[in-house]
Each structure stands twice: as C-alpha cells, then as structure tokens.
Amino acid sequence: MPLNIGVIGLGVGEAHARAGASHQESVVTYLCDISKERLGQIAAQHPGAATTTDPGAVLCDPAIDVVVIASYDDNHYEQTMIALKNGKHVFVEKPVCIFAHEAKELRNEIERRPGQLFFSNLILRLSARFMRLKELIEQGQLGELYAMEGDYNYGRLSKIIDGWRGQQAFYSIVNGGGVHLIDQMLWLAGERINEVMAYGSNIVTRDTGFRYNDYVSSLLSFRSGLIGKMAANFGCVYPHFHPFRVYGDAGTFINNRGDAELYRSCEQEEKPDLISDSYPGVDKGDLFLNFLDTITGDAKPVVTRDEIFDSMAVCFAIDESVKKGGPVTVEYL
Incomplete structure (x- = not known):
C-alpha cells in the first residue's frame, strides 16, 4: 500500500508535494492552504488530491499516513502535536516550534511514539x-x-x-x-x-x-x-x-x-x-524524499530526531x- 501524504501550507510545501508525487511508494492525497487561490494552483498539479483550507481535516484524516507541516511558524507546534496524536509520520518545516517549552512537549510526545518518524527540513x-x-x-x-x-x-x-x-x-x-x-x-x-x-x-x-x-x-x-x-x-x-x-x-x-x-x-x-x-x-523537497525512504525502510535518516532537537x-x-x-x-x- 502506498503512503498517503497530506501537505499543509503550499508555499515551500509545494516543493514537498512535488517530491512526494515523484516517490514510487507514495501518493499526494490531501492538500491544504489558507489561500484558495494558491490551493487551486497547486491542486491543478496533483489531480485526484482532495483540497481544503482547514488543516484539521488533514491532521485528523485516518487515511493520511504522512503529514507535511509547512504552514506559518506559529502553527507548527499545535499542528505537529495533533498530527502525532493522530498517528501520523510528521515532516515539519523549520522551525519546529517557536518556544523551548513547546519543543520539550513535542520531544516528550515523540519519544512516546517510536513507530512514528519525525523530521525537520535541515536541507x-x-x-x-x-x-x-x-x-x-x-x-x-x-x-x-x-x-x-x-x-x-x-x-x-x-x-x-x-x-x-x-x-x-x-x-x-x-x-x-x-x-x-x-x-x-x-x-x-x-x-x-x-x-x-x-x-x-x-x-x-x-x-x-x-x-x-x-x-x-x-x-x-x-x-x-x-x-x-x-x-x-x-x-x-x-x-x-x-x-x-x-x-x-x-x-x-x-x-x-x-x-x-x-x-x-x-x-x-x-x-x-x-x-x-x-x-x-538541492531542491527544497529533497530531504522529504529521504524521509519517505526512511519510512519504507529503503534508506537511513539523513538527520535524526536527536540532532533536530540539539x-x-x-x-x-x-x-x-x-x-x-x-x-x-x-x-x-
């Protein structure tokens, strides 16, 4: 079964959607952006992908395996936490979050979920x-x-x-x-x-x-x-x-x-x-390909969760x- 990818934020997230679509064992299933115009532009490149302006629809969709979070920085903490609690593998743009206490909470949540992969785009x-x-x-x-x-x-x-x-x-x-x-x-x-x-x-x-x-x-x-x-x-x-x-x-x-x-x-x-x-x-979406390959067992992670938090x-x-x-x-x- 292919990995179903949801992408939130289609600025730099557009590069991750493009990378995901090129991955042989993945499919871009859901696209999200607060701008309906931007959403329509990128959706045209991914026929068949569902679209929404509501990040929660992607984060809580049980069919989604992998979530890319490329929204505005102050949304990263909350969206990452929701994605983790809904069992998703999470690839989040830097910064992962804004404040140190948020990072500690995310680290604790990630440690409780060893089966879920977590990356940040240190390209x-x-x-x-x-x-x-x-x-x-x-x-x-x-x-x-x-x-x-x-x-x-x-x-x-x-x-x-x-x-x-x-x-x-x-x-x-x-x-x-x-x-x-x-x-x-x-x-x-x-x-x-x-x-x-x-x-x-x-x-x-x-x-x-x-x-x-x-x-x-x-x-x-x-x-x-x-x-x-x-x-x-x-x-x-x-x-x-x-x-x-x-x-x-x-x-x-x-x-x-x-x-x-x-x-x-x-x-x-x-x-x-x-x-x-x-x-x-490098293209901004290249590390996302390594993330997907790591999930499927075809590669080792270029960057580890310990290195991200360090x-x-x-x-x-x-x-x-x-x-x-x-x-x-x-x-x-």
Missing part, C-alpha cells in the same frame, strides 16, 4: 559541497578543528518587512534561518555546544513594522574547545548565501559563491584546492543570550 545536510566537507574532516585533511564560522545571509528583506514573519507574536531569525548553520556545525564537528554568547540588533528594520532583531551574532563554545561563530543576517544587502569557514591545524575550508577553496599552506604562492561540488545543489536547543540558548545580555549554557531537550 543543507544534502548539499554536495557540505557532504564533501564532512568527508574531508573525517579523513583528517583539515587536521584538528579549532574554529568554524558560518553566516546565514538571508538577502530577502521584503519577506520580513512585508510578509507574514513580521506579523507573528514572535519571530526568531536564529530559529527561522540560523538553525541551518547551527545544524551544520554540530554535524560537522560531531560534538555538542556547551555555551553561547550572543548579541542582536534591528538597525536595518527599526523604522519598519518588523519588531524583532534582523541581525544576531553568536559565539559558540564546543565541548572539545572548538569555537564557533554564527551570524543570522536577515537585513543584508547581499544575495541569499551561506558563507562558511572551517579552520583546522592542517587546512582551511572556505565556502564561496563560486568554487569552495581548501587551503593546505599559508604561503602566498601556494594555490588552494578548488572544490566544485554543487552548492547548494540544533533547536542551541538556537533557544542564542535567543536567550541576546535577551539576557550574557552567556547561556545550552539546555538540551
């Missing part, structure tokens, strides 16, 4: 360039790592000024964007972050309706002594991009908008190795540090 795990970087680190080609630096340069200011993000009761650019870089650092380092120190500002958007920080910079102290630096930069005058640098005692990796570079020498005349693996090189815990600590104005110990969920 950079599938970038060929970052997968190559992971190999280089594991092969020891960078030596012992001592520093990582990553920036989430959003480059889409109108989306936070004019879009739904500015209308949320709270919007975190760390949880909504920076989480990708936090996940990358935890994955590449293979260890947890102990403590964070962060500052935020809203210089770019202070005269707009957006009420939250548009820039946050954080220092991250890993257990081994490795130091990380992550900035979520939503106000930048720069195309959407993820600058990323990894420093080891035997080499340095620099992610550029063209080829990445691997430096093995400090000498000016020594040219770096060029790494041309595609970047980002990344969230660090993001919550960064936001708390900005609010507190001091260092914060990460409380893992």
